Amino acid sequence: MTATDPRRVVEAVWRIESARIIAGLARIVHDVGLAEELAQDTLVIALEQWPVTGVPDHPGSWLMATAKHRAIDMLRRQSRYQQKLAQIARTTPEAEDPDVAAELDDYVGDDLLRLIFTTCHPVLSTESRVALTLRLLGGLTTDEIARAYLVAEPTVGQRITRAKRTLAEKKVAIELPPPTEVVERLASILEVIYLIFNEGYSATAGDDWIRPSLCEEALRLGRILATLAPHEPEVHGLVALMELQASRTPARTDPDGAPILLQDQDRRRWDRLLIRRGLEALGRAEGTFGPYVLQASIAACHARATRAEETDWERIAAIYQVLAYVSPSPVVDLNRAVAVGNAHGPARGLQIVDALVLPNYPLLPAVRGDLLARLGRNAEARHEFERAAAMTRNARQRSLFAARAAALE
Amino acid sequence: MRYMILLKGTQPAAPPPAELMDAILKLGAEASAAGALLDTAGLAPSVAGAQVRLYGGTLSVTDGPFAEAKETISYALYQVRSKEEAVEWASRFMKLHRDLWPGWQGEADVLKVFGPEDFGNPA
Numbered sequence: 358m359t360a361t362d363p364r365r366v367v368e369a370v371w372r373i374e375s376a377r378i379i380a381g382l383a384r385i386v387h388d389v390g391l392a393e394e395l396a397q398d399t400l401v402i403a404l405e406q407w408p409v410t411g412v413p414d415h416p417g418s419w420l421m422a423t424a425k426h427r428a429i430d431m432l433r434r435q436s437r438y439q440q441k442l443a444q445i446a447r448t449t450p451e452a453e454d455p456d457v458a459a460e461l462d463d464y465v466g467d468d469l470l471r472l473i474f475t476t477c478h479p480v481l482s483t484e485s486r487v488a489l490t491l492r493l494l495g496g497l498t499t500d501e502i503a504r505a506y507l508v509a510e511p512t513v514g515q516r517i518t519r520a521k522r523t524l525a526e527k528k529v530a531i532e533l534p535p536p537t538e539v540v541e542r543l544a545s546i547l548e549v550i551y552l553i554f555n556e557g558y559s560a561t562a563g564d565d566w567i568r569p570s571l572c573e574e575a576l577r578l579g580r581i582l583a584t585l586a587p588h589e590p591e592v593h594g595l596v597a598l599m600e601l602q603a604s605r606t607p608a609r610t611d612p613d614g615a616p617i618l619l620q621d622q623d624r625r626r627w628d629r630l631l632i633r634r635g636l637e638a639l640g641r642a643e644g645t646f647g648p649y650v651l652q653a654s655i656a657a658c659h660a661r662a663t664r665a666e667e668t669d670w671e672r673i674a675a676i677y678q679v680l681a682y683v684s685p686s687p688v689v690d691l692n693r694a695v696a697v698g699n700a701h702g703p704a705r706g707l708q709i710v711d712a713l714v715l716p717n718y719p720l721l722p723a724v725r726g727d728l729l730a731r732l733g734r735n736a737e738a739r740h741e742f743e744r745a746a747a748m749t750r751n752a753r754q755r756s757l758f759a760a761r762a763a764a765l766e
Numbered sequence: 767m768r769y770m771i772l773l774k775g776t777q778p779a780a781p782p783p784a785e786l787m788d789a790i791l792k793l794g795a796e797a798s799a800a801g802a803l804l805d806t807a808g809l810a811p812s813v814a815g816a817q818v819r820l821y822g823g824t825l826s827v828t829d830g831p832f833a834e835a836k837e838t839i840s841y842a843l844y845q846v847r848s849k850e851e852a853v854e855w856a857s858r859f860m861k862l863h864r865d866l867w868p869g870w871q872g873e874a875d876v877l878k879v880f881g882p883e884d885f886g887n888p889a
Contacts (some may be wrong), residue, residue: 369850373800414861416854566883573845577801596874630805630843668775 363407370416371400375496376581377417378424380468383531385428385444389475390521393493395431399424422451422536422555467533469494470585473578475524475531485520486549488513493575494581505567506556508553543586547595547649548579554599574604583638590642597642600635604628615753620665632660648684671698687715695724703731719748723758730765739765768804768879769852773839773859775872777811781868786817786866794863797855806842843879852876 375396380390399420413419460559476489491497491505493758499517503510521531557571579596584593608622639657642650654676663669690713698706698752709730726741742762746755791810797803812830819826842859844854863870878884 365848365850366854369848369854371852470773540876568880570847573847577845578799581799634804742859 363412364404364411365406367400367403368418369711370420372496374417374420376469376472376494378421379493380472381421382424383472383475383525384426385425387431387531389472389493389531390526396424398427424631445660450524459601469581471531471533473536474542475529477549478521478524478529479545480527480529480544481520483552484547485516485523486545487552488516489520490549490578491553492517494578497574501567504565523633536694537654543589543591546582547591550575550582550593551599554602555577558602571607572599575599576603589647590645591647593638593651594645594647595637598649598656599634600631600638601653601660604631604660612727619659624663624665631689635660642697646679646683648680651680668699670696675701689725691715691721691751693730698728698731703728707732715750719754719758724747724759735765767846767881767883769844769846769849770874770877771842771844771856771859772876773872774836775839775870776835777837778870783867784888786862789862789866790859793858800857801846802846802851804843804845806840808840809838811837819834839872849850849876849878
């Protein structure tokens, strides 16, 4: 018995190739919306033909060639045909010639990078950037994105349509940013990828399977980006951070889906392969101090500790100090307080916490409560945990804080 | 989801053609760039290894070779979104052997690695 249902093969090949096809088409037609339509047409052709003719020997090349023919056909119907055709003739090499094929690979890399800079363009809202990136780079359907983000499908459809329209109206060129803007524009891409990752990481038991799979999708996008932009340390920093965080997935919830705190996790269940990959990625960014590299360095400290007691808190506290300088925020300071509390004693941690203003942030009283409890100031600690429990909207957190408060009676 | 692809075949007398090795490296780079290939390596013939066996409550160690007819030649660990995607990568790998090493025969076992998706959620 064979397992080659051509329809499933088309879908699999499509998932592997669609971003590259859309990216290649976008270079030809200068419009991501149109590129996606042409790519979809190509998918339909494959779905019609492959069940009859069989799956071609090199399905990826077949899809790319068919898509480009569609693009050329379309341009032929337009008046700009002559000048565009000359352009395409220069940029569509023969597949047989190995040198030219290698050149095409370079083009593909640049095409993909141009596409991701476009889908993460700052003219778009964050929501639109996320949706368009998942759609065009991740190959997710509108329905899958809607289920992953717990919103209605038409909402996502509108976001994507509006994003494409905005890109067209604002005449956003599908190109790499000028050198002076690279850092800022790259930051926008990294933000989108990390947002996707965190959405997946916050999924809980009982959620649609597609939600946790956002982590895998973000990791995939990060790994692709790291190949496309290997000289950008923050890309490696983000990949390292995601690999290291994802390595804890098998240990971070109990069988009922309740979260397990880092210090209580069974570290034997951490994914060694992802840890290794994360540390390797971090190594590629060595000597740089961007916010993702620093966060990954902190995650690496945890990953290297085979037991919670072996955690190098002094190092973590030092890295948080640098992070608070590079990317100042009260949340970073709160985490620094935890690290300092572990490295240099709860009194030192408390000093940092007491200087913080973070309204309605339940982790602030929770951290304060923990530090107070370790100083033996139980009544104050209990009060803080009660405040934290009253503040949080997460039921699991609430019961965790309430239990800490009750234990201090 | 992850899949482990194990390549098995008869160990031929001659080493694989250089073109095949180049093509395999290129495909590996492509699969890594696609964010799909997590880890891969070639495996030496079992003569270089050993087998630790437990039968009837007795532990025994046997030096290689221990493969019957076919040797396990390489492994590759893929992160993909469906079984079909893993099969597609395996097929690309096998097509390189077909096109660049005439006469070679073997098989690639595509095995799913247990993941969180295999353990039912309470939902």
